[in-house]
Amino acid sequence: MARAKEKSAFVCQECGADFPKWAGRCSECGAWNSLTEIRLPSNASSASSPGVSGYAGSNPQTTLISEVRISETPRETTGLDELDRVLGGGLVEGSVILIGGDPGIGKSTLLLQTLLTLQAHMPCLYVTGEESLQQVALRAQRLEADLSGKQGQLTLMSETSVEAILAHCARQLPRLLVVDSIQTLHTEGLTAAPGSVSQLREGTAQLVRFAKRHEVTIFIVGHVTKEGALAGPRVLEHMVDTVLYFEGDPGARFRVIRAVKNRFGAANEIGVFAMTDRGLKPVTNPSAIFLSRHEQPVPGSVITVTREGTRPLLVEVQALVAEHPGGNPKRLTVGLDQNRLAMLLAVLHRHGQIALYDQDVFLNVVGGVRVAETAADLPSLLAILSSFRARPLPEGLIVFGEVGLAGEIRPVSGGPERLAEAAKHGFTHAIVPKANMPARPIDGLKITAVSHLNQALELL
DSSP, X not given: OOOOOEEEEEEETTTOOEESSOOSBOTXXXXXXXXXXXEEEOOHHHHHOOOSTTOOSOOOOOOOGGGOOXXXXXXXXXXXXXXXXXXXXXXXXXXEEEEEOOTTSSHHHHHHHHHHHHTTTSOEEEEXXXXXXXXHHHHHHHTXXXXXXXXXXXXXXXXXXXXXXXXXXXXXXXXXXXXXXXXXXXXXXXXXXXXXXXXXXXXXXXXXXXXXXXTOEEEEEEXXXXXXXXXXXXXXXXXXXXXXXXXXXXXXXXXXXXXXXXXXXXXXXXXXXXEETTEEEEOSOHHHHHOOOOSSOOTTEEEEEEEETTEEEEEEEEEEEEEOSSSSOOEEEXXXXXXXXXXXXXXXXXXHOOOOTXXXXXXXXXTSOOOOSGGXXXXXXXXXXXXXXXOOOOTTEEEOOXXXXXXXXXXXXXXXXXXXXXXXXXXXXXXXXXXXXXXXXXXXXXXXEESBHHHHHHHO
């Protein structure tokens, strides 16, 4: 019998697109020198397979949407309130969760804590392809796990073959599986090296199919690039149900987990943890840790209320404006969009008659929080003006609102929740967009509504 002829394809390591021949540049994403060759055995049966008209496979079944039985998705709590919040209320059977972050930020620690907690009432499996079993056991000891009791029954596996892992899971059927990490796994059906685009795509596809077929919840740990994005093609994020990112500096005390995709909950939800000697501890009141209450008001500091998912969060926006001796002043942001800062400075110049073309402007969100919404526009401008004039803003002031190119102050979502959170923390005065003015007054909070940037500047 003649041996099947092997065929080769060229796959882009950046976007996952495949091509029949090599090229210097990927025509899909534009990356240079990103195509690598992979060899796949040809399927002899594909040439003789019948067409659509002669298809001999099983007939697919169709169902009317009105006949589909809808039931509430059951959830399993992880024992960590902040992780449950990010996941949308807990774990869903058959869901696949991709979690990424910088090395040493706490991905393995968080997942091991979760498995040690859930091991008491469900079978769990921790698969490691990067560490030895002794390293995992030492981490469990540092977490002060009760290895002589139920937590000691947690099953570990050191394996990098996807087929071997799934074969073991098919026999034991754990309800929760952790794969650490997907970059170390390989499938025997491909000749590409572990970590390549083809291996990542096929390995993740097999894990997703197994999770849906056997209703097993799977956590997949992914590496990140130097830009902070998950390594591998973006198709991985589309294949899984939930994508979680660790944010913040690995050397900082607090860790922030953000859900950038969630089919079973709110996207952009965050959970805050504190790193201790005994692992990650949930922070129940994150607004308190992100506010640095100064002994006396200082210029360039404004408190705002950002909305992360379903949670209003109080953060401090700090600005520093200093005269630049050269011709190209610096514009630097930490936790905010740098392009939006340039736009806000142009609006301040055009509609506020305040020019900062010869000033360095630095903007920072205290605590390592990343604010992606536009509610930080107005507090950013007021912090910049406060630093430029060297005049502190009134104590007990809270500000939020979007600034348009015409200088108008536009409303933001969740205005009542933001004001209630500010009043709960003792703030007495709020400057908000006119459309966010609440219908009923809030006890202890004086609310001033503005519709244009000039009105906000005149108030201060």
